[in-house]
Amino acid sequence: MKNYSAYLIDLDGTMYRGDEPIEFAAEFVDTLASKGVPYLFLTNNSSKTPLQVSDKLQQMGIHATPEHIFTSSMATAKYIKQLNNRARCYVIGEEGLYDALNQEGHTITEKDCDVVVFGIDRDLNYEKLSGACREVRNGAAFISTNGDVALPTERGLEPGNGALTSVVTVSTGVNPTFIGKPESIIMEQALEQLGTAKHETLMVGDNYHTDILAGINVGLDTLMVFTGVTPYTDLSTFDKMPTYHVRDLKSWIEYI
Amino acid sequence: MKNYSAYLIDLDGTMYRGDEPIEFAAEFVDTLASKGVPYLFLTNNSSKTPLQVSDKLQQMGIHATPEHIFTSSMATAKYIKQLNNRARCYVIGEEGLYDALNQEGHTITEKDCDVVVFGIDRDLNYEKLSGACREVRNGAAFISTNGDVALPTERGLEPGNGALTSVVTVSTGVNPTFIGKPESIIMEQALEQLGTAKHETLMVGDNYHTDILAGINVGLDTLMVFTGVTPYTDLSTFDKMPTYHVRDLKSWIEYI
Numbered sequence: 325m326k327n328y329s330a331y332l333i334d335l336d337g338t339m340y341r342g343d344e345p346i347e348f349a350a351e352f353v354d355t356l357a358s359k360g361v362p363y364l365f366l367t368n369n370s371s372k373t374p375l376q377v378s379d380k381l382q383q384m385g386i387h388a389t390p391e392h393i394f395t396s397s398m399a400t401a402k403y404i405k406q407l408n409n410r411a412r413c414y415v416i417g418e419e420g421l422y423d424a425l426n427q428e429g430h431t432i433t434e435k436d437c438d439v440v441v442f443g444i445d446r447d448l449n450y451e452k453l454s455g456a457c458r459e460v461r462n463g464a465a466f467i468s469t470n471g472d473v474a475l476p477t478e479r480g481l482e483p484g485n486g487a488l489t490s491v492v493t494v495s496t497g498v499n500p501t502f503i504g505k506p507e508s509i510i511m512e513q514a515l516e517q518l519g520t521a522k523h524e525t526l527m528v529g530d531n532y533h534t535d536i537l538a539g540i541n542v543g544l545d546t547l548m549v550f551t552g553v554t555p556y557t558d559l560s561t562f563d564k565m566p567t568y569h570v571r572d573l574k575s576w577i578e579y580i
Numbered sequence: 581m582k583n584y585s586a587y588l589i590d591l592d593g594t595m596y597r598g599d600e601p602i603e604f605a606a607e608f609v610d611t612l613a614s615k616g617v618p619y620l621f622l623t624n625n626s627s628k629t630p631l632q633v634s635d636k637l638q639q640m641g642i643h644a645t646p647e648h649i650f651t652s653s654m655a656t657a658k659y660i661k662q663l664n665n666r667a668r669c670y671v672i673g674e675e676g677l678y679d680a681l682n683q684e685g686h687t688i689t690e691k692d693c694d695v696v697v698f699g700i701d702r703d704l705n706y707e708k709l710s711g712a713c714r715e716v717r718n719g720a721a722f723i724s725t726n727g728d729v730a731l732p733t734e735r736g737l738e739p740g741n742g743a744l745t746s747v748v749t750v751s752t753g754v755n756p757t758f759i760g761k762p763e764s765i766i767m768e769q770a771l772e773q774l775g776t777a778k779h780e781t782l783m784v785g786d787n788y789h790t791d792i793l794a795g796i797n798v799g800l801d802t803l804m805v806f807t808g809v810t811p812y813t814d815l816s817t818f819d820k821m822p823t824y825h826v827r828d829l830k831s832w833i834e835y836i
Binding site for chain 1: 701702703704705706709710713714717729730735736737738739740742743744746747748749750751752753
């Protein structure tokens with residue numbers, strides 16, 4: 325088995341389900357840490373700051389600092405910086421997105437915006453949507469943290485950011501640039517953050533359509549686990565297979 | 581010129597723009613009334629009750645009673661009644677939709693619904709959208725008053741009901757049944773309400789993609805006016821032409 329010198333690791337369905345840690349996740353990460361293998365957690369969830377995410381992992385006994393976290397909000401703020409060093413941003417989103425845009429030096433405002441930035445917002449309302457449509461019609465670039473259509477929660481599936489984003493897409497006829505998995509944008513940035521080459525980095529996740537396709541799209545080897553949304557029985561239906569698949573992370577620890 | 585014995589007439593862009601009456605609209609309707617030609621105003625706007633709409637028209641000097649008004653909410657409530665005489669409805673919408681569903685004897689509730697009914701709602705929030713997605717995933721029929729993607733307002737174009745509806749469509753993968761123009765459902769119901777045959781009824785409106793196509797789709801002759809959203813310069817781009825087109829309603833009064 326190939327020995328990888330760095331890991332990109334999904335969170336929801338791979339490290340935890342909601343507020344419950346997944347079995348062997350802590351041991352898996354401990355092994356990476358004790359062997360000095362760099363790793364970065366990669367999440368489409370745009371709502372939390374890196375500190376909030378690492379706190380959650382720590383409370384589950386999973387070794388993580390804010391430097392181990394890379395969110396779709398961070399990738400979005402960095403992507404916007406490539407377009408415009410200090411962009412005027414119309415923002416629909418939660419704390420993680422506001423924080424990431426501030427960290428990159430962008431201005432959050434409501435008029436004459438360079439960019440409309442759309443992330444999940446559980447305080448969404450018609451006024452916010454209307455403003456986003458107005459700014460897109462006025463020529464602002466349209467960027468969305470991720471295209472996930474549904475979020476698994478304790479209450480069942482809830483509307484994801486991709487579904488909310490569609491209001492602006494349908495109303496204006498302008499398609500957004502999505503940043504998160506399975507898009508390559510977040511993956512290229514995460515690789516740059518890790519500082520490792522593609523051939524020596526492994527992408528680990530439970531969701532075929534985001535995690536595994538993200539790895540495949542950018543040319544990484546992939547490790548699929550069946551502790552989250554994609555069931556084992558779906559495996560035979562995929563055109564492009566993950567490099568490896570295991571029932572849970574315990575089976576992989578010996579290869580680290 | 582053929583003499584029509586009944587008229588279906590659009591409101592926004594044909595009778596008024598926002599709160600301003602359109603020139604010759606009142607004279608046009610007065611002529612219909614004085615000659616005893618039946619007419620019905622047909623609007624995709626689901627937010628108002630028939631009384632609210634007729635009050636608005638009266639204030640503009642346009643002859644109308646609640647019986648002259650047929651809204652997409654009324655068509656939706658009647659359509660649901662064909663599926664289920666007393667349906668349990670999960671509703672996203674405004675007063676006009678609640679009123680129409682109540683008039684038809686449906687129950688408005690949030691759990692175990694037969695139908696999710698989606699109309700424009702300027703008090704939309706994430707909870708409402710989440711509940712609609714849950715009920716559709718649980719097997720409720722998914723019905724939307726109209727597919728308009730944008731609403732012309734004094735503040736510019738705002739998100740229309742078709743754009744808002746897309747959150748549920750994209751999240752659940754279930755397409756709604758749209759009721760309003762250009763769909764045939766609202767047209768067939770309006771014709772039944774008027775009690776006239778298709779060959780003797782004229783559909784009048786300003787919006788090619790809703791009013792005129794609605795008429796064409798259901799086999800009515802159509803009269804297009806250029807006082808609203810579709811500009812005269814678009815006329816040459818259409819595959820199917822309106823039967824007649826006039827700059828404004830003044831030009832048509834002599835043919836009533």
